[in-house]
Amino acid sequence: MxxxxxxxxxxxxxxxxxxxxxxxxxxxxxxxxxxxxxxxxxxxxxxxxxxxxxxxxxxxxxxxxxxxxxxxxxxxxxxxxxxxxxxxxxxxxxxxxxxxxxxxxxxxxxxxxxxxxxxxxxxxxxxxxxxxxxxxxxxxxxxxxxxxxxxxxxxxxxxxxxxxxxxxxxxxxxxxxxxxxxxxxxxxxxxxxxxxxxxxxxAERTAREWSGKRVEGESRGKANRLANFDDANMRRSAKAAVEASQKVRKAFEILGDNIPENLRAAGQLRLDHGDASLEELGRLANPPITKDAIAGRIRRLLQLATKVEKQRAAEAEKD
Missing domain, CATH: 3.10.28.10 (Homing endonucleases)
Known part of the structure; x- marks a missing residue:
């Protein structure tokens, strides 16, 4: 019924x-x-x-x-x-x-x-x-x-x-x-x-029943939306981590041995722990640092690689 x-x-x-x-x-x-x-x-x-x-x-x-x-x-x-x-x-x-x-x-x-x-x-x-x-x-x-x-x-x-x-x-x-x-x-x-x-x-009895089921349904819907939101965030984070690892690997190839040690360590952590979040990478650092600090070091590493790559391209054009 x-x-x-x-x-x-x-x-x-x-x-x-x-x-x-x-x-x-x-x-x-x-x-x-x-x-x-x-x-x-x-x-x-x-x-x-x-x-x-x-x-x-x-x-x-x-x-x-x-x-x-x-x-x-x-x-x-x-x-x-x-x-x-x-x-x-x-x-x-x-x-x-x-x-x-x-x-x-x-x-x-x-x-x-x-x-x-x-x-x-x-x-x-x-x-x-x-x-x-x-x-x-x-x-x-x-x-x-x-x-x-x-x-x-x-x-x-x-x-x-x-x-x-x-x-x-x-x-x-x-x-x-x-x-x-x-x-x-x-x-x-x-x-x-x-x-x-x-x-x-x-209809007092069924009013309470309708209201109770409605609230229960809304709560269940909210939980499903949050779960879907979390899944989407996890997928985005995993995708970003893979892309970051690829960029770090290319930066290492461009810079070779000419990398400041703190930037090298941050990049190596990214390569060694491809699925880890920035917060987790920060905890793995020695000594541990914040996720903003690890993100900043990886960003400076990539920026340095981009700068060196452009310089080399410019020099190649002059030759």
């Missing part, structure tokens, strides 16, 4: 909400899950979910809160890549128009309301939380721990986006609108804000 399924299961198990809060959740789930359809001219309220527990919650709530004979119908669809997606449709055919009016899908003039019912948008904080819970149960997504953090809800309209933004603001949370191809949605990216929203909706 994915963590998203666990979140939705926890939200669907909440049972101690007030009647108004349950009505807000019902109304928002109906709007975000589908809304009104017309079958042979008859209004049918139907909403589709990928979470079976969410669909079962809505079916039971429609029966107990508003006494509608709600049906639940399972189905599936096959994607182009061959994977199968299961879905669950909750629908009310008898008295569909009355339900649409009662839930705010239609206003009193019979016009469809594309957003969240104003009754719940202007209601108490419990209703606002329930509205967000219903929207998330219907079309919410949550990133897996250890990946780039996000929570988003795909919305049925731009009006629904604005309503969710305003509802979140009443809860003290800022969310952003986002358009992906033809769909509109609201999204949160800050991990702490996501955890807070999960708790406000009622």
């Amino acid at each position: 994915s963590l998203l399924d666990e979140v939705k299961n926890e939200l669907a198990a909440i049972a101690d909400e007030s009647s108004l809060a349950k009505q807000a959740q019902i109304s928002t789930m109906l709007r975000f899950g589908g809304g009104i359809q017309r079958v042979k001219g008859v209004p049918v309220v139907a909403s589709q979910f990928t979470s079976k527990t969410a669909a079962q919650w809505l079916q039971n709530a429609l029966r107990t809160v508003w006494q509608y004979d709600a049906k639940l119908q399972p189905g599936s669809t096959t994607l182009p890549n061959g994977s199968i997606i299961e879905f669950f449709t909750v629908f009310v055919q008898s008295n569909g128009r009355n339900l649409a009016l009662q839930s705010g899908l239609l206003d009193q003039r019979g016009h469809e309301n594309p957003g969240i019912s104003p009754v719940h948008m202007q209601g108490n904080i419990a209703q606002v939380k329930s509205a967000w819970r219903g929207a998330f149960l219907a079309k919410g997504r949550l990133s897996d721990p250890g990946k780039s953090s996000f929570m988003e809800i795909v919305c049925p309209s731009a009006e629904a986006v604005n309503d969710l933004i305003l509802a979140a603001r009443r809860l003290g949370i800022t969310v952003k609108p986002r358009r992906v191809n033809s769909s509109v949605r609201v999204v949160l990216h800050d991990p702490d804000v996501i955890e807070r929203m999960l708790i406000l909706m009622g």
